[in-house]
Amino acid sequence: MSLFKKSVALITLLLILDQALKIWIKTHMMLGEEFSIFGNWFVIHFIENNGMAFGMELEGEWGKILLSLFRIFAVCGIGWYLYDICLKKAPLGLIVSIALIFAGAMGNIIDSAFYGLVFNDSFYQVATFLPKDGGYASFLHGKVVDMLYFPLLEGRFPDWMPIWSGEHYIFFRPVFNIADSYITIGVSFILLFQRSYFVKNK
Template identity: 85%
Template sequence: MSLFKKSAALIVVLLILDQVLKVWIKTHMMLGEEFSVFGDWFLIHFIENNGMAFGMELEGEWGKILLSLFRIFAVCGIGWYLHDISTKKAPLGLVISIALIFSGAMGNIIDSAFYGLIFNDSYYQVSTFMPEAGGYASFLHGKVVDMLYFPLLDGRFPDWLPMWGGEHYVFFRPVFNIADSYITIGVISILLFQRKYFMKEHK
């Protein structure tokens, strides 16, 4: 099996894992519900967002459309690059890293493009798949499902601390999904091992 076919198989597996968890969350939990996986520091907490990784977003309806279109163009570019480096037998670590980034971007695109069409909303109800009344949004206007929450530290800043004294804090606050994790791991891997991955270019 060629390196490109292996990377494609990895992408399929990663996408299945991402989508299976998202669909389960969407069809078993109401928005805002949570349950503990390990104590108080690893929770499944169901939220949805309109935007990028870790809940960041562009404001307004046009911001959502622009973000979705940018994702699609970005995924096309990443896919082309993945095919290029795979056929040129680039380092395996680089191929896996790009495959992770591609999988993460594609996973969130699926949410944005199709979830609004195939699910009803999750406000005060458990969403259903292919509801008779139709979905909650049009094509490219779906929301990304997030659920992984790691509030490792929860407390208050000391009163003597300037600006934030006495305020409540939570670390790590963002709620994210598996697709976001793929992107983060892929990017960190490239940053850590860039000299090894791009040795030929450096020479």
């Protein structure tokens, strides 16, 4: 099996894991519901967002469309780059890293493009797949499902600290999904091992 076919198989597996968890969350929980996996340190907390990784977003309807189109163009570019480095037999670590980034971006595109069409909303109800009255949004206007929450530390900043004096804090506050994790891991690997990934031929 070629490197590219192996990378496609890896991406397919990663997407199945990502979408399986998101669909389970969407069809078994209402927005805001949560349950503990590992004490208070690892919690499944169901939220949805309109935008980028870790809940960031562009405001307004046009912001949503622009973000969705940017994602699609970015995934096409990443896919072409992955194919190219596979043909050139790039280091396996780089191929895996790009495959992770591609799978993460693709996983969130699926939510944004199709979840609004195939699910109703999750406000005060568990969503239904292919509801009779149609979905909650049009194509490219779906929301990304997030659920992974790691509030590892919680407390208050000391009174002597400037700016945040006495304020309540939680670390790590963002709620994210598996696709976000793929992107973070892929980018981190590239940054950590770039010298071995991008060795120039003499």
